Amino acid sequence: MIDAAMIETAVTIILLLLLGAVAIGIVRVRGLFAAVVLLGVYSLLMATLFIVLDAVDVAMTEAAVGAGVSTVFFLGALWLTDTVEAPAKRRQLMPLIVALVTAGALLWGLSDLPQFGSPDQPIHRQGADYLASSLPDTGIPNVVTSVLASYRGFDTLGETTVVFTAGIGILALLRRRRGEGGN
Amino acid sequence: MRLDVVLRVTTKFMLAPLLLFALYVQFHGDYGPGGGFQAGVIAAAAIILYGLINGLGPAQKIVPVGLLEVLIPGGVLIYVGVGIAGMLLGDNFLDYNHLAHDSVHGQEWGVFLVEIGVFLTVFSTMIAIYYAFAGRRRS
Amino acid sequence: MIAHFSQIATIFLLVAGLYVVIARGNMVKKLIGLSLFQTSVYLLYILPGKVLGGTAPILDASFAVYANPLPHVLILTAIVVGIATLALGLTLVVRIKEAYGTIEEDEILARDGSKESVTDKVKIAGNKTGRGGNGA
Numbered sequence: 001m002i003d004a005a006m007i008e009t010a011v012t013i014i015l016l017l018l019l020g021a022v023a024i025g026i027v028r029v030r031g032l033f034a035a036v037v038l039l040g041v042y043s044l045l046m047a048t049l050f051i052v053l054d055a056v057d058v059a060m061t062e063a064a065v066g067a068g069v070s071t072v073f074f075l076g077a078l079w080l081t082d083t084v085e086a087p088a089k090r091r092q093l094m095p096l097i098v099a100l101v102t103a104g105a106l107l108w109g110l111s112d113l114p115q116f117g118s119p120d121q122p123i124h125r126q127g128a129d130y131l132a133s134s135l136p137d138t139g140i141p142n143v144v145t146s147v148l149a150s151y152r153g154f155d156t157l158g159e160t161t162v163v164f165t166a167g168i169g170i171l172a173l174l175r176r177r178r179g180e181g182g183n
Numbered sequence: 184m185r186l187d188v189v190l191r192v193t194t195k196f197m198l199a200p201l202l203l204f205a206l207y208v209q210f211h212g213d214y215g216p217g218g219g220f221q222a223g224v225i226a227a228a229a230i231i232l233y234g235l236i237n238g239l240g241p242a243q244k245i246v247p248v249g250l251l252e253v254l255i256p257g258g259v260l261i262y263v264g265v266g267i268a269g270m271l272l273g274d275n276f277l278d279y280n281h282l283a284h285d286s287v288h289g290q291e292w293g294v295f296l297v298e299i300g301v302f303l304t305v306f307s308t309m310i311a312i313y314y315a316f317a318g319r320r321r322s
Numbered sequence: 323m324i325a326h327f328s329q330i331a332t333i334f335l336l337v338a339g340l341y342v343v344i345a346r347g348n349m350v351k352k353l354i355g356l357s358l359f360q361t362s363v364y365l366l367y368i369l370p371g372k373v374l375g376g377t378a379p380i381l382d383a384s385f386a387v388y389a390n391p392l393p394h395v396l397i398l399t400a401i402v403v404g405i406a407t408l409a410l411g412l413t414l415v416v417r418i419k420e421a422y423g424t425i426e427e428d429e430i431l432a433r434d435g436s437k438e439s440v441t442d443k444v445k446i447a448g449n450k451t452g453r454g455g456n457g458a
Contacts, residue, residue, distance in 0.1 A: 069309055142216070
């Protein structure tokens with residue numbers, strides 16, 4: 001007997017394995033162009049995984065941002081810089097050790113964490129119950145939107161300001177040169 | 184690029200549906216997946232696609248640089264303005280309860296306006312970044 | 323152990339990103355590694371929000387079990403902020419390329435020709451980034 005929960009778990013595992021494979025590819029590949037395209041594939045897989053995990057809003061954002069816009073920005077940056085990475089000069093042991101020690105420490109702390117997908121995880125038991133209060137308070141069925149814009153409007157104001165600031169910074173760094181190039 | 188007739192024609196046909204989809208995502212965000220962030224990125228992606236195929240000049244005819252420089256701070260100002268409007272009506276900052284005749288409608292109005300602010304800032308920032316990269320000459 | 327497969331996958335992606343950031347000298351590659359790292363954090367937030375057999379947090383009378391919406395909100399904004407800051411990083415890389423003619427960390431440090439200690443090198447590299455920004 002196969003029930004829906006098992007299928008969801010199985011699809012999640014398969015997508016996570018695919019993500020791991022693409023991540024290995026990103027780490028190992030030398031050409032930057034290939035790495036950027038692989039990163040686009042990675043983002044699309046991630047968006048698919050978000051749909052399986054019921055995060056449809058996040059999936060939509062990740063598909064548009066990760067697989068679409070960020071690939072364009074990376075390719076633009078590659079066009080302005082280099083597409084080939086310099087070959088590694090020395091055998092790098094230290095980064096590998098740092099990475100493995102970090103992984104070991106994180107795996108060591110894993111045993112207390114709740115199981116995937118179980119409804120009695122602490123995250124579902126504590127904090128404000130937005131699912132129950134969204135409709136009476138705001139009349140908006142999509143709880144993500146109501147939390148984003150209403151309950152946590154302050155957060156979103158901050159995030160918008162960060163986007164604004166980053167945009168201003170990029171314009172300040174890249175635009176001035178163009179006027180100079182005209183001289 | 185002169186030979187890519189298929190790409191150019193397809194892009195022209197796709198631009199309008201993509202922008203329409205972005206608007207749908209924006210205004211249907213209360214009832215389905217979507218909202219200002221997603222819609223902003225999708226609309227920007229439509230303009231960026233047009234710019235990639237047809238060049239920077241035609242894209243800047245659709246969304247001029249001057250307009251972007253108004254929209255980037257404009258979105259944040261709309262957001263803050265909604266918050267201040269709530270304050271003037273006797274609530275806390277970014278509390279929308281008194282924006283309409285009852286609190287539920289007030290919340291819906293507040294969310295609607297705030298999402299428009301988010302949309303404008305995200306949309307114009309993404310396009311401004313693309314213009315900045317595309318308008319730069321290789322060193 | 324197998325019960326924690328989701329967290330193990332998150333850790334793997336996180337460590338892969340961390341390794342790229344530390345091991346590779348190419349700055350675009352470092353930013354790619356940073357993106358990997360960032361996406362693993364998205365997973366870290368979204369995975370516990372899922373309830374098996376649940377549905378997306380859009381309220382409807384025919385469903386009773388929903389995923390937790392709060393991580394979705396946090397990550398949704400984080401993705402858009404992430405692309406904005408990533409573009410800022412790429413901009414800095416472009417400026418470094420224009421100032422130094424290379425985006426390899428070793429070559430930039432070699433071009434500075436500094437024989438100081440490692441901390442001084444780091445300080446100089448930091449200053450150089452700033453100067454690249456103002457130099458135009």
